[in-house]
Amino acid sequence: xxxxxxxxxxxxxxxxxxxxxxxxxxxxxxxxxxxxxxxxxxxxxxxxxxxxxxxxxxxxxxxxxxxxxxxxxxxxxxxxxxxx
Amino acid sequence: xxxxxxxxxxxxxxxxxxxxxxxxxxxxxxxxxxxxxxxxxxxxxxxxxxxxxxxxxxxxxxxxxxxxxxxxxxxxxxxxxxxxxxxxxxxxxxxxxxxxxxxxxxxxxxxxxxxxxxxxxxxxxxxxxxxxxxxxxxxxxxxxxxxxxxxxxxxxxxxxxxxxxxxxxxxxxxxxxxxxxxxxxxxxxxxxxxxxxxxxxxxxx
Numbered sequence: 001x002x003x004x005x006x007x008x009x010x011x012x013x014x015x016x017x018x019x020x021x022x023x024x025x026x027x028x029x030x031x032x033x034x035x036x037x038x039x040x041x042x043x044x045x046x047x048x049x050x051x052x053x054x055x056x057x058x059x060x061x062x063x064x065x066x067x068x069x070x071x072x073x074x075x076x077x078x079x080x081x082x083x084x
Numbered sequence: 085x086x087x088x089x090x091x092x093x094x095x096x097x098x099x100x101x102x103x104x105x106x107x108x109x110x111x112x113x114x115x116x117x118x119x120x121x122x123x124x125x126x127x128x129x130x131x132x133x134x135x136x137x138x139x140x141x142x143x144x145x146x147x148x149x150x151x152x153x154x155x156x157x158x159x160x161x162x163x164x165x166x167x168x169x170x171x172x173x174x175x176x177x178x179x180x181x182x183x184x185x186x187x188x189x190x191x192x193x194x195x196x197x198x199x200x201x202x203x204x205x206x207x208x209x210x211x212x213x214x215x216x217x218x219x220x221x222x223x224x225x226x227x228x229x230x231x232x233x234x235x236x237x238x239x240x241x242x243x244x245x246x247x248x249x250x251x252x253x254x255x256x257x258x259x260x261x262x263x264x265x266x267x268x269x270x271x272x273x274x275x276x277x278x279x280x281x282x283x284x285x286x287x288x289x
Contacts, residue, residue, distance in 0.1 A: 021193060021245045021246050022245070023192045023193055023243065023245060025192070025219065025220075026243075037175050037177075037246075037247070037248050038174075038175065040174075040246065040247050043246070058246055058247060058248070060177075060242075060248075062240075068235075068236075068238045068239075069222060069223070069238060069239040069240070069241070070238065070239070070240050070241070071219050071240075071241045071243060072240055072241065072242045072243065073242075073243040073245055074243070074244060074245045074246040074247075074248055075245070075246075076246065
């Protein structure tokens, strides 16, 4: 699945035992796609000597929040799901 | 080692992290993953970088709107265009501060940083308090850096968790209209390109 700018997404809340680049504080949160950075090899398998394929799209996501201020965070596609 | 004259010069103890780094480097070399020469070259490269390169990009963007548009579109290409080394990251993104939006950059997971354009990151950037508080209390962190932002400005904290490196284009200070690129460069500090400071006022330089 790929996402478009402006689309609402939820960041998966799953736990992951090994190396991964989704910080705990964003897990389970909703946000909006700001832009796509393009495809990258998957650090979760590359960290263990594998080729990191298939590549994953990397997105900049603006987390939803109660105030005007926002946290923007880079999240790989396989951590994102559509949100209402 | 002799223990009967402890007042003599003891060697400086290796810190735990230095031991870890040394053992890791030994292992990487033993396994044939990197060579000593490659490690040395990479360290030489890192310490040869400094914020002047990032400042050059920002100064050019301040004086040349078309360059600024290219910098915002693809900062890696824009750096190459002016003969700068954008580093090994495949994507570099420039974030423009305006009178409405203030960006600050953090890597909550480790210390991802645009080293090619800014040099080695400062220690505070790698510290746990900065990494955790930048996302939980950005205005409080900015205040500690001496930056007080009004409530109508949106603060965007950009957490560079992955392959992308971010560089902030600070607002051009007032009173710099007549200044050319070379005169502007000294106003553009490392911290202003991380987004924890404003660019300097000309009077402060």
